[in-house]
Amino acid sequence: MKQLRTFKDLTLTEIDYLLQKAEDPFMNQRSEKTVANLFFEPSTRTKYSFEMAEAQMGVNRLDFSAEASSLSKGESLYDTLRTFEAIGTDLLVIRHPKSRFYEELEGLNIPIINAGDGAGDHPTQSLLDLLTMKQEFGCLRGLHVVIAGDILHSRVANTNAWILKQFGARVSYTGPVEWMPSHVRTSEILTMDEAVSQADVMMMLRIQTERHGGTEQWTKESYHEQYGLTESREKEMDSRAIIMHPAPVNRGVELADKLVECPRSRIFKQMQNGVKVRKAVLSYLLETKGARNYEAIV
Amino acid sequence: MKQLRTFKDLTLTEIDYLLQKAEDPFMNQRSEKTVANLFFEPSTRTKYSFEMAEAQMGVNRLDFSAEASSLSKGESLYDTLRTFEAIGTDLLVIRHPKSRFYEELEGLNIPIINAGDGAGDHPTQSLLDLLTMKQEFGCLRGLHVVIAGDILHSRVANTNAWILKQFGARVSYTGPVEWMPSHVRTSEILTMDEAVSQADVMMMLRIQTERHGGTEQWTKESYHEQYGLTESREKEMDSRAIIMHPAPVNRGVELADKLVECPRSRIFKQMQNGVKVRKAVLSYLLETKGARNYEAIV
Amino acid sequence: MKQLRTFKDLTLTEIDYLLQKAEDPFMNQRSEKTVANLFFEPSTRTKYSFEMAEAQMGVNRLDFSAEASSLSKGESLYDTLRTFEAIGTDLLVIRHPKSRFYEELEGLNIPIINAGDGAGDHPTQSLLDLLTMKQEFGCLRGLHVVIAGDILHSRVANTNAWILKQFGARVSYTGPVEWMPSHVRTSEILTMDEAVSQADVMMMLRIQTERHGGTEQWTKESYHEQYGLTESREKEMDSRAIIMHPAPVNRGVELADKLVECPRSRIFKQMQNGVKVRKAVLSYLLETKGARNYEAIV
Secondary structure (H helix, E strand, O other): OOOEOOHHHOOHHHHHHHHHHHOOHHHHOOOOOEEEEEEOOOOOHHHHHHHHHHHHHOOEEEEEOHHHOHHHHOOOHHHHHHHHHHOOOOEEEEEEOOOOHHHHHOOOOOOEEEEEEOOOOOHHHHHHHHHHHHHHHOOOOOOEEEEEOOOOOOOOHHHHHHHHHHOOOEEEEEOOHHHOOOOOOHHHEOOHHHHHHHOOEEEEOOOOHHHOOOOOOOOHHHHHHHHOEOHHHHOOOOOOOEEEOOOOOOEOOOEOHHHOOOOOEOHHHHHHHHHHHHHHHHHHHHHOOOOOOOOOOO | OOOEOOHHHOOHHHHHHHHHHHOOHHHHOOOOOEEEEEEOOOOOHHHHHHHHHHHHHOOEEEEEOHHHOHHHHOOOHHHHHHHHHHOOOOEEEEEEOOOOHHHHHOOOOOOEEEEEEOOOOOHHHHHHHHHHHHHHHOOOOOOEEEEEOOOOOOOOHHHHHHHHHHOOOEEEEEOOHHHOOOOOOHHHEOOHHHHHHHOOEEEEOOOOHHHOOOOOOOOHHHHHHHHOEOHHHHOOOOOOOEEEOOOOOOEOOOEOHHHOOOOOEOHHHHHHHHHHHHHHHHHHHHHOOOOOOOOOOO | OOOEOOHHHOOHHHHHHHHHHHOOHHHHOOOOOEEEEEEOOOOOHHHHHHHHHHHHHOOEEEEEOHHHOHHHHOOOHHHHHHHHHHOOOOEEEEEEOOOOHHHHHOOOOOOEEEEEEOOOOOHHHHHHHHHHHHHHHOOOOOOEEEEEOOOOOOOOHHHHHHHHHHOOOEEEEEOOHHHOOOOOOHHHEOOHHHHHHHOOEEEEOOOOHHHOOOOOOOOHHHHHHHHOEOHHHHOOOOOOOEEEOOOOOOEOOOEOHHHOOOOOEOHHHHHHHHHHHHHHHHHHHHHOOOOOOOOOOO
16 A cells, blocks of 8 residues: 655655656646635634535635644734745634734735634624614614623624724713713713613623633623613514524623524524525625625614 | 615615615525524534535535624523524424533424433433444344443433343343442343353443543543453454444543544444434425325334 | 533433434544643743634644643643543644653644644744745745754754755854854854844744743843844845744844844744644645645755
8 A cells, every 4th residue: 555654755756746746737726715714713613614514515624723833833814824825724713802803914815714812802703793773673763772791801892893884873871981982972871671662673792801801890690680681671672573682691690691682683683694695695705706796774 | 886885875766675675575585495504512414414404405404603603602501402493493403511401492393303402311322322333233132231330420321221121132231330320120221241242232431531521440441441342351242242332432431542443333323314214304304295104114 | 501510401212312322423423623732831922823824724623721720730731731632632633841842742642733842843944934034035044043042941943953954945043152052063153233134034042031040140231242233243144034933032132123024033023934834744744745746845
């Protein structure tokens, strides 16, 4: 049986044959695209919904694992990604703990989808949130969306607020005053009780304890009581109003355990939509066709 | 080159285009099934034989890695698996250290294959054991199977004993008395010397030191001498008798090093059969057709 | 919904059905090959270029992760690989920290590609280096290649030197005298300044600090000044001369930061060639056809 343990396993003729075979145009024609998923932070929903989207699209996947890579030999993010470009990857999906990690990647010549950068952005999450609201209400104009909780550390809160306003929705906020970003005006802040009675969408956020300094002054119970969406508060919501949450949920903290799968929860619908929007984005960035001739109805 | 780093990379028209594309029926038609493999405990044989089975069947795979997931953010097993259901997974293969982990998963609406639950069950291992014996002897009725060693901590010993009796086989036990489950009757217990002279199948078990308290009173050598299948004991076995072991083998402890690949060992045949039975089970659970019209010959 | 949590989920009829289905020839026919990638040491380039090669060839991949395997239960390398053979893998790609790891694998009956063994060999790296030089110069005969730096710890330096001489190239060395292997003759050693003015190829090596005892007597800056390819030294190179490096590069140590992507750098071209030669080798070992009738022009 043929082996390749050392170069001694090959004759000069075989070496020459392999070098010619390596340049064979037939060997190097490709029909399928290849996407590399590089997650430098833990993720379940985003990671596996990208993988599912890619699987359903029939593109090849390379799943990068930071621990098993040359990062442990001190290789930079740029050099790591440049490697993926060099080996012929068509697109990079990247989650990274560093905000705006993509700014040091200007030299790359390959499409990147940001799957979450520190406390920065998470654009495909925003897209799936928009899709979920459009499915529910048809149109975003005039919708009242209340963003609730750990707004300061949320990758999507600010993006969602900005884009919702662009589409004509009204955005309010509720939660601890310490977690209100400086750009939020007092007139936009509601108490949780005001929020549930007025909102079409209660957009709950996960309390990101891993991004805090451990200086919280609440117990889980007292937070839930004061700022959480409790079972009794849910009863005050409008009959058509929905609950959203990017998950994972701290059950019993920002959201009552029983509300996670209640009739007005769209939490698992959001995950399902995550696969859909990621297929749309992957397809758009891999092909870059179709969008130009498209008549937008905004 | 098109990028998606922040929402600023998209115009409102593009966002609207992507949201419509996400709902495109053509984008969401699927022909292939997707299976997620979630191994919360180390595994080589079971994990990769499931992966091989799935690869040979042409189903898409999502390989879950606990370390890189939102489990590190405190997400529960239920919420993790509910996520896989939401993103469109068709079947879950799960190994978990907690016995009967599946009892907390009643709310899920997706087929699950238990690939080992703590000291509980491991049904596809039992199936491959049965297949190995049927290949060898044609029929299980009348066969004498001796289960040897760490019976108390074995996921498969009790299941195999129960199902073998259902199919008309005789089951005996041998090993340290501390590792005999309470339901084993004295008449069913043999010494190792009795066992080798009577058995059609010596079903060896791995000593699962990782599930013990470290209170063993044997050295490897003294265990091997008293309870192991030694080279000299193997010579006392019937000419047609076979040796089985679920592996990994503690070579020189429960089984002599040289017997692992001896002519009567079926250890690697068992692994080969593992791929076959897993394909059969995956196919059965993914399609649920064929079995109903089948004439059983039990 | 059908589940397989314990054997109690199956009737005897179903068990019998599954055992027959497992032997169904239709279920067990296979058209595609399956390759297992087993990396016991960190790797980015080699690991993902093998994965890319396999993806482009349309072969199934099993990606082994040491942490999640039965290695943690004490299973040997031989038994682990024998498992992959038993489940039907067609070829193993292995990187392992132990030099000549393959010597303990004589019992296996499956092709192995060595993807790096300790301080031993790395034959596909040598092939991609040769391909890169052939693309550049057409022929290796008469070429002057200078191998620079941490020669003693390099897997490819000695192989490359040996094979380059076989193909008629001249090989010289430059770097700290402590890192010169005993077989290097004084006449083959150049200073870095001599090297840059004479070489057609500056084959830089990575300083493998993880394989040293931490007894180096240089700072990064003093190493760069004395032994590194600095920006000013690059200016002394021949107009057609090229720079190679297996990467990851210690930027600013063996090679000036700005030279990594300079016009005469072939570092990312080498990575691209890595996919090509790995496809050629995989294809050659999986099929073992074509080479025999091939007219070599060495």
